[in-house]
Amino acid sequence: MELVRATNRSVRLRNRAALLTKLFLDGPLTRQDLVRSTGLSQPAVSNVVSDLIEEGLVAEAGAAESDGGRPSMMLRMAPRFAFVVGVDVGETRVRVELFDFAMTLLASVEYPLDPARTEPAEVAGHVLTGIDAVTGEAGVAPADVLGVGIGVSGVVTQGEHAVVDAQALGWDRVPLEQLIATGTDLPLHIDNGAKTLGQAEMWFGAGRGARHAVFALVGSGVGAAVVTGGVTYRGASSSAGEWGHTTLVYGGRPCRCGARGCLEAYVGAEAIIDRYREARGGRPVPGEDEESQLTALLDAAATTETARRVLDETAAYLGAGVANLINLFNPERVVLGGWAAMALGDLLPAIRDAAGRQALRQPYEQASIELCRLGVDAVALGAATLPIARFLADGGLRR
Amino acid sequence: MELVRATNRSVRLRNRAALLTKLFLDGPLTRQDLVRSTGLSQPAVSNVVSDLIEEGLVAEAGAAESDGGRPSMMLRMAPRFAFVVGVDVGETRVRVELFDFAMTLLASVEYPLDPARTEPAEVAGHVLTGIDAVTGEAGVAPADVLGVGIGVSGVVTQGEHAVVDAQALGWDRVPLEQLIATGTDLPLHIDNGAKTLGQAEMWFGAGRGARHAVFALVGSGVGAAVVTGGVTYRGASSSAGEWGHTTLVYGGRPCRCGARGCLEAYVGAEAIIDRYREARGGRPVPGEDEESQLTALLDAAATTETARRVLDETAAYLGAGVANLINLFNPERVVLGGWAAMALGDLLPAIRDAAGRQALRQPYEQASIELCRLGVDAVALGAATLPIARFLADGGLRR
DNA sequence: CCACTTTAATGACGGCATTAATTAAGCCGT
DNA sequence: ACGGCTTAATTAATGCCGTCATTAAAGTGG
16 A cells, blocks of 8 residues: 655665664664664675764764674664653643653753643743753753654644644643744654653563554553554544543443543543542542542552452453453553553552453453553653654654 | 665565556556656656566556547556455355456355354365366466455464454364365465455445545444554454454443453344344344344334334444544544444434544544445455455565 | 647666675684 | 684675656647
């Protein structure tokens, strides 16, 4: 179906992209490693690599061990060739982080948001001042910033400019990209937060090495990111993976999206706490915020039957939701992430069991179900990979 | 992520594949059409096309209209360059069809199956004798058959040899490909029947032109095929799209897969009839087989409240199931197919409404929900496209 | 029958990877 | 310390392939 013409130039471009990607994800590597993993001939690798070194993209980094024979040179991405900014626009805060090309965190800054009413212009302002703040702090020239990736907790529609719908923030078709673009010339990449977190886990966490993985995120809200063939599955307008609002209990509990029986209405942090409150006969759950309330539930489970039952049910619902993902996407790996899922980590065996009861045998046996490795802040890290992914796919040529 | 090396030869290969694919799906076309649609230069197109003509793959087919200027030649796939066999292994019959390269049906044969116990060896036998029968009838030499595509109503796991799990047939890890391969040297392509039907609709039916489409199949069983970027989504072991056994009503009606609350336990033909029977206080539904029983239900809906209610509920469940597909896959088109869905065609508006209530606004608005165009026999047609798809992707070079 | 237009085929050119042959740079044993 | 051996990297010759520019072919219309 792909109807892209190929020319001689595109050959070089593809090979550059292949070598760069390999080097970025698995580096440092020797030229010989690249020869083996790409199937290119030795001169071809040397030729491309010498271009990359000349352009300052790649640097030699010492010789490898050898027992007889000329030792090969290690190659790695030049860490200071360029920098990237990753932004996490959450429900309660905007977090801006600056990374070098080795994805080392150089600086970060955070701005709290008033959950009651979050103005898009305010968020855009935070992003812009945040970019200035982190580049200033690290002494990085704006021209050396490759781009800015932004993960937003909401539905992001790609188009000429990305548009955001976020019920949790009260946003309806907010042209966030335009708002930010008025204040900067840097290339912007806006995406759903679950997808950027999935991207981070895919490159640096529990997804490494998988070709087909699903990242199931449970926090206050519930979402998912699907990676297939190493690439995030986006669908027609990039809003694929809205797992939280799939119907699990037809006609069940009302969800904040307006429908009934959504998965999020059962296993989102707010929903879990709600169900616990109801199970306690309506007595409020102790704790300032959702996080401490969930902790209270977990603590209570050691002693009270009620709390135990609420957690058991949560695992069962979550398992059924995971089973749906397994049946539909047939991943080799399901990674549970998000702060609530991490807090519920002890439920993993129960979740696995529940998924096994609801999923078909064949796809269930193909899939492992694991916890994430990177934590919640990985949304910004994953966002920062967006400009890099584009850069690598373009063969390391700035557009 | 794609780490495939590119060489000068691969340039030609890709361009051959692009031209062939375009010509197959949208032909006949002129060289100029190909120039415009691929972006290749005129000499490049002429060059590749002259190869293809020389190899007998493509033929000129008369001149196009012209008003001034040299008229361009129409090009089309040579219909008798090669032939393909498509097989539909359903729950009640094996159907074998022979097509030429223009996908014209040349011959077909059908063998009934005893639903009670279906032996894999028997099915393999039917396939093999069917191949002989149709090629014999049409006078096609086996060497001119490009390959055999087989659509099976069950979970197909790709690997060295495809393995089939089909609860409806009582099959557990049946090495169907091996069984058939012992009797023929033709290249075999085994896939899930829903996927082959989706492939047929994608190329020749309601999916034409879409890049992201979901084909929802409702028959006795329920399945789906997901097409993304023009390619069938398969997942890790090719069993993606098992929509029928996703949980829609947590803890609900028992399903033949052993779990509870599966979509299939509500909207599969058997389930619909079951629900109708229960609504009638247990009195059996008139009719010999599922098809006539479903017709009886549809007829009764004109006069009786009970039947009307069962259909309304069916539309609501189905709509919720479709909403889940929309939320998770974000397609631009959802196509309802399968014999039961076709019978329920009048429910389409109700299904659309129900989906709109359960899906998120943004992805719902992106998606159109339509009926299929090709009917049930398209499983074999779609299966026959499998060897062709491979052939086109390989640039028209037999391996 | 000639001017004009559009399509198709040729030939010079340049980009690129490949194979084969060198050159570089380290071990190891005597 | 000095050849022999091994592995790494570079250089040279070769051939594939698309592009650009040009020429040939094949129509229409006055």
